[in-house]
Amino acid sequence: MIRLAIQKSGRLSEDSLNLIRECGISFVSSTYKLKTEATNFPLEILFLRDDDIPGYVQDGVADLGIVGQNVLVEAGHPDLEVEALGFSKCRLSLAVPRGVNYTSVADLQGLNIATSYPEILGRYLAGEGVQAHLHTISGSVEIAPSIGLADAICDIVSSGSTLLGNGLREVETVFRSEAVLIATQNLSAEKQEILDQLRFRMQAVRRARRNKYIILNAPQSALEAVYALLPGIKSPTVTPLAEEGWVSVQSVVNEDDFWHITGQLKAVGAEGILVLPIEKMIS
Numbered sequence: 001m002i003r004l005a006i007q008k009s010g011r012l013s014e015d016s017l018n019l020i021r022e023c024g025i026s027f028v029s030s031t032y033k034l035k036t037e038a039t040n041f042p043l044e045i046l047f048l049r050d051d052d053i054p055g056y057v058q059d060g061v062a063d064l065g066i067v068g069q070n071v072l073v074e075a076g077h078p079d080l081e082v083e084a085l086g087f088s089k090c091r092l093s094l095a096v097p098r099g100v101n102y103t104s105v106a107d108l109q110g111l112n113i114a115t116s117y118p119e120i121l122g123r124y125l126a127g128e129g130v131q132a133h134l135h136t137i138s139g140s141v142e143i144a145p146s147i148g149l150a151d152a153i154c155d156i157v158s159s160g161s162t163l164l165g166n167g168l169r170e171v172e173t174v175f176r177s178e179a180v181l182i183a184t185q186n187l188s189a190e191k192q193e194i195l196d197q198l199r200f201r202m203q204a205v206r207r208a209r210r211n212k213y214i215i216l217n218a219p220q221s222a223l224e225a226v227y228a229l230l231p232g233i234k235s236p237t238v239t240p241l242a243e244e245g246w247v248s249v250q251s252v253v254n255e256d257d258f259w260h261i262t263g264q265l266k267a268v269g270a271e272g273i274l275v276l277p278i279e280k281m282i283s
């Protein structure tokens with residue numbers, strides 16, 4: 001049995017649970033239970049505050065964890081990271097009140113800056129040769145300038161709406177973050193084997209999310225042009241249609257290229273284009 005710590009409730013929770021479920025792992029969870037066992041995989045899940053997860057994994061209380069890189073690096077354990085998971089992407093940024101003149105990071109010299117990330121910010125400012133007074137607060141950081149607590153802030157930004165809503169302007173990106181899988185050092189051989197299986201499944205799920213299965217009909221004469229647009233995993237599958245001179249083509253396209261490619265496929269004569277989600281993709 002391997003023990004995985006995930007955030008109890010917050011920005012990471014839903015995506016962490018979805019990823020585990022999409023790996024085919026079943027478990028029962030309820031708001032009040034802080035620990036659950038999977039029914040079809042040797043996994044125990046602990047539901048914790050995200051800030052506590054790096055420490056628990058470092059100490060071996062939990063074998064694995066899912067946490068933001070921002071929290072991991074702030075806690076001083078970046079070496080525990082085994083795999084980036086592609087969700088909860090955000091940045092840690094410096095922001096100042098909208099009306100304030102700002103030209104470069106040197107303008108922060110001697111100012112008061114409120115943040116929940118004194119380690120990451122302290123290192124960044126030292127690298128820029130700037131000395132500032134850091135006020136560590138654990139939440140609602142964006143309020144600090146408007147209540148006279150600080151001249152600037154450094155906090156998580158995603159859409160930017162929290163900054164906008166509090167009259168602040170983002171001026172520097174200090175750190176980029178996403179959710180990561182972390183593991184304790186020196187796992188037993190049995191637990192390492194379970195971790196390898198879990199990573200294999202997570203990679204298959206993530207690869208599937210990034211791709212779509214595409215099926216289309218095309219005139220035989222357009223096949224070369226269709227081939228060029230659909231490299232597929234190895235090469236597209238082509239089967240003849242009952243109608244003379246027409247073929248059905250099946251392949252895999254990257255989610256990011258998808259609209260661009262379908263437009264080009266239509267332009268070379270493709271018809272009846274179907275696009276399907278892929279559940280798992282194993283290379």
Ligand SMILES: Nc1ncnc2c1ncn2[C@@H]1O[C@H](COP(=O)(O)OP(=O)(O)OP(=O)(O)O)[C@@H](O)[C@H]1O
Binds near residue numbers: 009049068159179
């Ligand atoms: N707006 C956002 N968009 C995307 N990811 C975010 C956003 N805000 C935070 N995150 C990421 O999700 C993690 C958890 O954020 P959340 O706000 O739930 O933390 P928290 O309030 O400290 O939770 P906890 O109660 O567990 O301590 C952050 O450390 C960061 O990696």
Ligand SMILES: O=P(O)(O)OC[C@H]1O[C@H](OP(=O)(O)OP(=O)(O)O)[C@H](O)[C@@H]1O
Binds near residue numbers: 140142158163
């Ligand atoms: O750029 P935005 O999309 O507005 O997101 C940024 C906000 O999201 C996070 O807080 P969250 O809403 O998770 O609340 P919290 O203070 O409880 O962590 C973060 O601390 C910012 O305040």
Ligand SMILES: [Mg+2]
Binds near residue numbers: 049050051
């Ligand atoms: Mg927290």
